[in-house]
Amino acid sequence: MDHAIPDIVIGRLPVYLRELERMVRDAGKTTTSSHELAERLGMSSAQIRKDFSHFGEFGKQGTGYHIHYLIDRLTEILNLTHEWPVALVGAGFLGHALASYRGFQRRGFVITCVFDNDPTKIGKTIGDLVVQDAATLETTLPARGIAVAILAVPADAAQETVDRLVAAGVRAILSYAPVSLTVPPGVHVSYSDPVVQLQQMAYYLSPTIP
Amino acid sequence: MDHAIPDIVIGRLPVYLRELERMVRDAGKTTTSSHELAERLGMSSAQIRKDFSHFGEFGKQGTGYHIHYLIDRLTEILNLTHEWPVALVGAGFLGHALASYRGFQRRGFVITCVFDNDPTKIGKTIGDLVVQDAATLETTLPARGIAVAILAVPADAAQETVDRLVAAGVRAILSYAPVSLTVPPGVHVSYSDPVVQLQQMAYYLSPTIP
DNA sequence: TAGATTGTTAATCGATTAACAATC
DNA sequence: TAGATTGTTAATCGATTAACAATC
Numbered sequence: 383m384d385h386a387i388p389d390i391v392i393g394r395l396p397v398y399l400r401e402l403e404r405m406v407r408d409a410g411k412t413t414t415s416s417h418e419l420a421e422r423l424g425m426s427s428a429q430i431r432k433d434f435s436h437f438g439e440f441g442k443q444g445t446g447y448h449i450h451y452l453i454d455r456l457t458e459i460l461n462l463t464h465e466w467p468v469a470l471v472g473a474g475f476l477g478h479a480l481a482s483y484r485g486f487q488r489r490g491f492v493i494t495c496v497f498d499n500d501p502t503k504i505g506k507t508i509g510d511l512v513v514q515d516a517a518t519l520e521t522t523l524p525a526r527g528i529a530v531a532i533l534a535v536p537a538d539a540a541q542e543t544v545d546r547l548v549a550a551g552v553r554a555i556l557s558y559a560p561v562s563l564t565v566p567p568g569v570h571v572s573y574s575d576p577v578v579q580l581q582q583m584a585y586y587l588s589p590t591i592p
Numbered sequence: 593m594d595h596a597i598p599d600i601v602i603g604r605l606p607v608y609l610r611e612l613e614r615m616v617r618d619a620g621k622t623t624t625s626s627h628e629l630a631e632r633l634g635m636s637s638a639q640i641r642k643d644f645s646h647f648g649e650f651g652k653q654g655t656g657y658h659i660h661y662l663i664d665r666l667t668e669i670l671n672l673t674h675e676w677p678v679a680l681v682g683a684g685f686l687g688h689a690l691a692s693y694r695g696f697q698r699r700g701f702v703i704t705c706v707f708d709n710d711p712t713k714i715g716k717t718i719g720d721l722v723v724q725d726a727a728t729l730e731t732t733l734p735a736r737g738i739a740v741a742i743l744a745v746p747a748d749a750a751q752e753t754v755d756r757l758v759a760a761g762v763r764a765i766l767s768y769a770p771v772s773l774t775v776p777p778g779v780h781v782s783y784s785d786p787v788v789q790l791q792q793m794a795y796y797l798s799p800t801i802p
Numbered sequence: 803t804a805g806a807t808t809g810t811t812a813a814t815c816g817a818t819t820a821a822c823a824a825t826c
Numbered sequence: 827t828a829g830a831t832t833g834t835t836a837a838t839c840g841a842t843t844a845a846c847a848a849t850c
Contacts, residue, residue: 388816391817392792397772400770400772401772404771424772427831429819431834432817432819434832435834440832441833443826443830443833444832462791475688475689478685478689479684483685490787530790530794554796560610562611572792572793574784578603581605581606581609583764584764585602585605585669636844639843642841649809650808651807652849653806653809654849655806656807657808
């Protein structure tokens with residue numbers, strides 16, 4: 383390909399998709415414009431049009447965009463035309479919350495198996511999933527063709543677990559462990575550390591409060 | 593101030609801080625260099641030095657940085673020299689997981705009160721916190737001088753809850769609701785939507801797998 | 803000292819925005 | 827048609843990187 387599409391653009395597509403689906407669900411809208419979408423998302427309309435222009439022409443001058451058509455295009459671009467099976471590693475409090483969250487399935491990801499290495503957790507059920515021994519990760523994941531994993535293990539176990547997930551064929555990892563991870567080229571990691579986010583915002587708070 | 597420090601720089605400071613603390617804890621290191629820190633974080637050493645240079649001179653030519661000194665400077669810059677009390681709104685699965693997470697307190701944030709509007713949840717305890725009626729939010733938060741909130745309510749309730757939090761004096765909100773929120777100037781929102789992160793990574797996965 | 807590393811400058815790279823012809 | 831909005835270009839803005847003098 384001539385030049386790759388910037389990651390920062392790719393990162394906005396799911397936000398566009400989410401907002402468009404909301405516009406259909408809440409307001410029953412069928413068309414929109416870059417201005418309307420931009421206002422709802424707190425960004426510039428030019429940025430939205432520029433982002434879309436990387437992938438083709440999705441709108442019509444004078445009338446804007448058909449929301450359903452736009453949703454279909456974004457769904458295709460993001461490879462969301464089929465469900466992705468997801469492995470969840472870590473069955474603690476956070477693992478339970480994630481396994482119980484209905485939003486994954488609704489938006490294209492199905493948590494298919496749960497692993498932990500704690501003998502007191504192995505064999506227990508979460509919803510309709512049985513917690514498997516993390517030792518079986520290397521055989522289960524390739525057998526099920528799982529490419530996506532969610533990491534909800536303690537920081538100290540994170541890198542080792544990542545290495546094993548990668549060896550098992552996982553190529554996208556959403557990590558909740560508060561630590562920077564190392565992965566080989568071609569494997570993607572996305573981080574979620576609530577404290578990092580809070581600390582960033584704390585910078586902007588007056589130091590004299592409370 | 594002459595020119596504000598870019599938000600993207602502020603966003604990296606907590607990551608530096610986290611890694612430095614890990615270097616002390618795990619390896620007992622006392623000094624480091626921009627090269628070592630950069631390698632551990634998968635970024636360039638020039639970027640780290642440039643980021644630090646916005647705030648002063650923290651290192652010594654030839655020898656690098658004293659980790660403890662650097663940790664103290666970053667802690668000051670980020671307004672983390674005292675603990676921040678945090679309100680948690682939403683006592684579902686995710687709210688429980690967040691309330692049970694020890695990492696908040698350890699890194700400067702203390703969940704001080706929990707709210708929900710579900711009568712079956714109000715009065716129940718999570719750890720040593722009693723779930724309060726969300727209707728009491730407007731009186732409790734100002735009384736306790738709480739400026740930081742974590743939002744773990746359904747998407748449909750999110751904007752209304754944000755409006756009330758802002759009215760109650762909250763100026764930093766970490767939202768787990770899968771929806772874009774609107775806040776007045778001076779209020780900061782940070783988003784965490786795992787599906788958005790997974791969808792972004794799905795772009796890079798071969799569409800033929802599984 | 804010799805080697806190492808910082809802080810900073812200038813160059814490069816990349817992303818955002820403004821503006822507008824095209825056109826529905 | 828007149829009004830609205832797209833897609834795109836060029837300009838602007840901002841962030842990253844390379845390089846190196848300063849200096850520990």
